[in-house]
Amino acid sequence: MPITKTAADTAKLVHATLELHEPGKELGSVGPLLKTLAFQMNPKELTLAKTAKWETKSQNKSSSAPPSVYLGPEPAKMTVEMFFDATRAHDNAVVENVEALFTACTPTKKSKNDKPSAPWVLFKWGSLTGFVGYIKSVSAKYTMFAPSGQPLRAICTVALEELALEPGKQNPTSGGLQPRRVHTLSEGDTLPAIAFREYGSAALWRAVADVNGIDDPMRLRPGSPVFLPTAEELVGSRDATRTELARAIR
Secondary structure, three states, rough: OOOOOOOOHOOOOOOEEEEEEOOOOOOOEEOEEEEEEEOOOOOEEEEEEEOOOEOOEEEEOOOOOEEEEEEEEEOOEEEEEEEEEEOOOOOOOOHHHHHHHHHOOOOOHHHHOOOOOEEEEEEEEOEEEEEEEEEEEEEEEEEEEOOOOOOOEEEEEEEEEOOOOOOOOOOOOOOOOOOEEEEEEEOOHHHHHHHHHHHHHHHHHHHHHHHHHHOOOOOOOOOOOEOOOOOHHHOOOOOOOOOHHHHHHO
């Protein structure tokens, strides 16, 4: 009995890719392509998350829940696994791909001449081509080795965060758009020192504290993240209220 091929049988397999680009200089567009990382096996699943930011101010005399103020959307997040295999070729491709993902968390050589920025990432897979962001974190698990110890298989969990490509977020100095950064607190860190290192002004520590909801700057917990808006987003924010500042940086 002859087998009839369906449209699904003849459809061309499309592999997902991660494109690493230089930071863009125009709204909605990435810079020159640095490297393309192809998925050897398309992901079995991927996770997309989107949240909105609200602020609720407590009221001592209120007998019901206080009203909430909508402050805007948070960046979308994507988590996906990448599988690398070199059991046939027995080459160094697995290590090279893992190192490329780790390198994508560090500034590009070109951006170091102006304002350091990690590569912008474009995820492509079928109709899922609109996610432009940066790599938030990478974890690699090597699962097979050659007798010589050379890694032959690896599974990488890649967390991406969306870049907000909206009017008004352009860097007037370099012409480029910069993602907001997160600083992980270490022992001895202070908000004035962080503000001075990031913005050149220790006086902006109050704005950083407001953005992060830090009530007592003397009690900073090592290992906790501190959200760092771009310097342009903090212009004029020294006397701004928390709500006004949050609206300005969403």
